[in-house]
Amino acid sequence: MSKTIFEKSRPGRRGYRIPENDCPVETIELAGMRRTPIGLPEMGEQDIVRHYIELAAKNYHVDKGIYPLGSCTMKYNPLVNEEVSRLEGFAGLHPAQDEEDVQGALELIYRLERALCEISGMAAFTLQPAAGAHGELTGIMLARAYFADRGERRKIVLIPDSAHGTNPASVTICGFTPKTIPSNERGLIDLAVLEKEVTAETAVLMLTLPNTLGLFERDIAEIVGIVHANGALVYMDGANMNALLGIVRPGDIGIDIMHLNLHKTFSTPHGGGGPGSGPVGVATHLAEFLPVPRVVEAGGTYALSCAARKSIGRVHPYLGNFNVFVKAYAYIRALGGEGLREVSENAILNANYLLARLKKTYDLKYPGPCMHEFVLSARNLKKFGIRATDVVKRLLDYGLHAPTVYFPLIVEEALMIEPVETESRETLDHFAEVLETIAEEAEKSPEKLHEAPMNTPVRRLDEAVAARCPDLCCSEEAG
Amino acid sequence: MSYIQNTDADRKEMLAAIGVSSFDELLEPIPEELRMKGAFELETPLAEGGVAELFKDLAAKNRPASALATFLGGGIYDRFIPALVRYVTSRSEFYTSYTPYQAEVSQGTLQAIYEYQSLICRITGMDVANASMYDGATALAEAVLMASGIKGGGKVLVPRALSPRVRSVLDCYLAARAIALEEMPCTGQGTLDLDRIESALTEKTAAVILAQPNYFGLIEPSQELSELARRHGALLIACVDPISCALCAPPGEYGADIAVGEGQSLGIPQSYGGPLLGFMATKSAYVRRLPGRLISGTVDVDGARGYVMTLQTREQHIRREKATSNICTNEGLCALSAAVYLTSLGEQGVREVAEQSFAKSHTLYRLLTRTKGCRLPYGEQFFQEFVLELPMPARAFLKTAKANGILGGIPLGEQFPELGENALLVAVTEKRTKQEIERYRDIVAGKGGGR
Numbered sequence: 059m060s061k062t063i064f065e066k067s068r069p070g071r072r073g074y075r076i077p078e079n080d081c082p083v084e085t086i087e088l089a090g091m092r093r094t095p096i097g098l099p100e101m102g103e104q105d106i107v108r109h110y111i112e113l114a115a116k117n118y119h120v121d122k123g124i125y126p127l128g129s130c131t132m133k134y135n136p137l138v139n140e141e142v143s144r145l146e147g148f149a150g151l152h153p154a155q156d157e158e159d160v161q162g163a164l165e166l167i168y169r170l171e172r173a174l175c176e177i178s179g180m181a182a183f184t185l186q187p188a189a190g191a192h193g194e195l196t197g198i199m200l201a202r203a204y205f206a207d208r209g210e211r212r213k214i215v216l217i218p219d220s221a222h223g224t225n226p227a228s229v230t231i232c233g234f235t236p237k238t239i240p241s242n243e244r245g246l247i248d249l250a251v252l253e254k255e256v257t258a259e260t261a262v263l264m265l266t267l268p269n270t271l272g273l274f275e276r277d278i279a280e281i282v283g284i285v286h287a288n289g290a291l292v293y294m295d296g297a298n299m300n301a302l303l304g305i306v307r308p309g310d311i312g313i314d315i316m317h318l319n320l321h322k323t324f325s326t327p328h329g330g331g332g333p334g335s336g337p338v339g340v341a342t343h344l345a346e347f348l349p350v351p352r353v354v355e356a357g358g359t360y361a362l363s364c365a366a367r368k369s370i371g372r373v374h375p376y377l378g379n380f381n382v383f384v385k386a387y388a389y390i391r392a393l394g395g396e397g398l399r400e401v402s403e404n405a406i407l408n409a410n411y412l413l414a415r416l417k418k419t420y421d422l423k424y425p426g427p428c429m430h431e432f433v434l435s436a437r438n439l440k441k442f443g444i445r446a447t448d449v450v451k452r453l454l455d456y457g458l459h460a461p462t463v464y465f466p467l468i469v470e471e472a473l474m475i476e477p478v479e480t481e482s483r484e485t486l487d488h489f490a491e492v493l494e495t496i497a498e499e500a501e502k503s504p505e506k507l508h509e510a511p512m513n514t515p516v517r518r519l520d521e522a523v524a525a526r527c528p529d530l531c532c533s534e535e536a537g
Numbered sequence: 538m539s540y541i542q543n544t545d546a547d548r549k550e551m552l553a554a555i556g557v558s559s560f561d562e563l564l565e566p567i568p569e570e571l572r573m574k575g576a577f578e579l580e581t582p583l584a585e586g587g588v589a590e591l592f593k594d595l596a597a598k599n600r601p602a603s604a605l606a607t608f609l610g611g612g613i614y615d616r617f618i619p620a621l622v623r624y625v626t627s628r629s630e631f632y633t634s635y636t637p638y639q640a641e642v643s644q645g646t647l648q649a650i651y652e653y654q655s656l657i658c659r660i661t662g663m664d665v666a667n668a669s670m671y672d673g674a675t676a677l678a679e680a681v682l683m684a685s686g687i688k689g690g691g692k693v694l695v696p697r698a699l700s701p702r703v704r705s706v707l708d709c710y711l712a713a714r715a716i717a718l719e720e721m722p723c724t725g726q727g728t729l730d731l732d733r734i735e736s737a738l739t740e741k742t743a744a745v746i747l748a749q750p751n752y753f754g755l756i757e758p759s760q761e762l763s764e765l766a767r768r769h770g771a772l773l774i775a776c777v778d779p780i781s782c783a784l785c786a787p788p789g790e791y792g793a794d795i796a797v798g799e800g801q802s803l804g805i806p807q808s809y810g811g812p813l814l815g816f817m818a819t820k821s822a823y824v825r826r827l828p829g830r831l832i833s834g835t836v837d838v839d840g841a842r843g844y845v846m847t848l849q850t851r852e853q854h855i856r857r858e859k860a861t862s863n864i865c866t867n868e869g870l871c872a873l874s875a876a877v878y879l880t881s882l883g884e885q886g887v888r889e890v891a892e893q894s895f896a897k898s899h900t901l902y903r904l905l906t907r908t909k910g911c912r913l914p915y916g917e918q919f920f921q922e923f924v925l926e927l928p929m930p931a932r933a934f935l936k937t938a939k940a941n942g943i944l945g946g947i948p949l950g951e952q953f954p955e956l957g958e959n960a961l962l963v964a965v966t967e968k969r970t971k972q973e974i975e976r977y978r979d980i981v982a983g984k985g986g987g988r
Binding site: 059064073079086089090091092096100107109115119130134138144146147153163165166176177191192195223224228232273276278304310325328329332370376399400403408411414415427450479480514517521525528530534 | 539540541547548550552554555556557560562563564565566567568572573576577580581582584587588591596597598601602603604607609611615621624627628629630631632633634636637638640641642643644645646648652654655656658659660665666669671673675702706708709712713714756758760782784785786787790791799807810812813824831832833834835837838839841842843845847848849850853854855857858859860862863865867868869871873876877879880881882883884885886887888889890892893895896897918920935947967970974
């Protein structure tokens, strides 16, 4: 275990000093001064570097190896994107600067929005949402404004049972009632069920395309038709858009609102849990409700406009996670149209390649071909007393990262695998081999799986203890 | 430029292994008529060198505040950032990992975030902090939802002197909810009118929001407000500047129930306003109402200390529509920046940043009290930012200032018409020098020449 910064602290040490004050004042007097010390650690620069290097060594990450977390799209994060995003001309901008001083930033935002429109077929985008779930919330707010504007009171949002948990949560925050619709035996939306469920009360059908099983909704045209015929809207969770680049444009198939995850499809790093970016695209009839301000262009000059009278307002205090935009736009410019299509083709190819091999060893509930990811089940190992958790903990022992487990909820002992397009065939082969070895071990020496992981910085952690008596803050006594 | 490693030969063999003769067979589930016809209308691809060139040009079309003497604030500040922060956050062990779903191979991120939570607790004086929110504005909106959930009340009192940006986000988040925001005007001194608040407090009031310092930079009577809220059974939500907490009483000292704020000051570049860092902390009693990720210490099967995500039954991936929030991806790397920043500066360093910001802003303030033509409407009870009334429209002044290499502040007239078009919000951080401060004074005095 690593000591905490509080345990490493020694009074009087300094890791960084700001320049000497050239404007001293005699006294500082404010009503209500702080009475107690803050309790911040005191460490020297070298030991702080060592602390974080010590922690860094305990992390698995994309630069170390395959990170096949289904639905998370852990692809390679190009280095040049990191470099350009750090340019002072971007990093040093204050959001209240005059438009004439931020023309490069506004141009970048404008061009990224246009590129996302072209890629998705949507009419307009807002880049304000800071993550995918924030995008969902924004999208549902747009739907709400749309119906309010039409004087309609629709309360229900339909969500397939395979959806991400963020979908129903976003819907609830926005004052709608989510209603789950069951998937059919192929893992897809059932047209008959949908026909029955869509009523005058339905505001939105929120679906993920491809869905979380990695399957494309074959009946999407009919689905959209049913929803539109009832005056409702179709929201597409675009977390899986990396399967569709250059193959299907959501705007072309009648999607009304969608979000993209720049930290998934467009290669910006996940940062250990953010910052992300969740732009929201809409069809023409919803554009007037988008958040303000909008970046507008006239004669090569860019400006911010708050003219949209029906706008929902702001979902971000400024224009969104600008630094993430820089990386995503760099990615789009490096790849171009052809390159983007290759992303999806190779994501689909890699997934099907792995699926073809692994379905011989693990259960497959819904047959392929899959799109960019697939969901296996470890239920065939249950007879040896092995669960999905045991399989993935053993994967960690082999120096690989685990897939997403126990999601989607409709697959028992789910192993949700997304290999992404940047992994090479050899890496996929190695990953498959290890999963096959683990299945053999499950039969011959299940204790290896029960005890796994053995070779990680810590072994299986007691989550029950943490939930019962959470230790969320290092106490003052600890240093 | 492509980041794909499969070659044509690989692809051919892989298709054969799958058992299809062409890639198109894999697209069988997608009806032909739904597929995109033709190619994207996008610019031609660029090699790495071309990308670098393009972005250098785009960046050169900007004139960053950091290259000028900037007195812009209003929530985003120009501060010294230790090289250490950039170094740690540039390590791919941190930036190319994700939410620590597999705790055994994510102990680096987990411990760093646990330490971040602890640092936020110490800064704010609260019991528990979450792993981060998107920004201070959405953190405040989530705090209001949380308070309303606890109290079941439908009314929240919000101060007039709150950042208009934050207020817009709050309005947007609450539009769909049965929670009414009631705005509390300022006194002539620019701070909260406690009598007015007392008369607005009813049994329906779920919470009172305190902005400390308020948007005009002024220190509010936090203790009095807290007592008032408690007397009427309302929760106190404190929206604070984290650096100011080194000098001013932190939310825990005056009994706030929820503390939130914008953490950009903690080692995060201004970056045109994003990414930012929303921090959020509360009392132990409300921990199960908190939105977002929480990291807890625990032990492994061998009894070794380790860290895990905990109380996940609050969260969307378990509780779905009954979750405390929809937040999933938050601002992990920004939280790491804040942790490294606070550790680098340490107890003394953070105090010095606060003291210098105080000293420098008050130096400029005092110089301006002796400068003819301008007016300082609100007195000296401010932390690092104050309102300046010029003898001319603020926008005209800003033009002259910029010609002298100074970004003079944020005009207030549009958002606060009651202050008039001559009013300006001026921020002075530890990064400004005596020379820049005197130059500012000279420009106000009409002694600035064009440059």
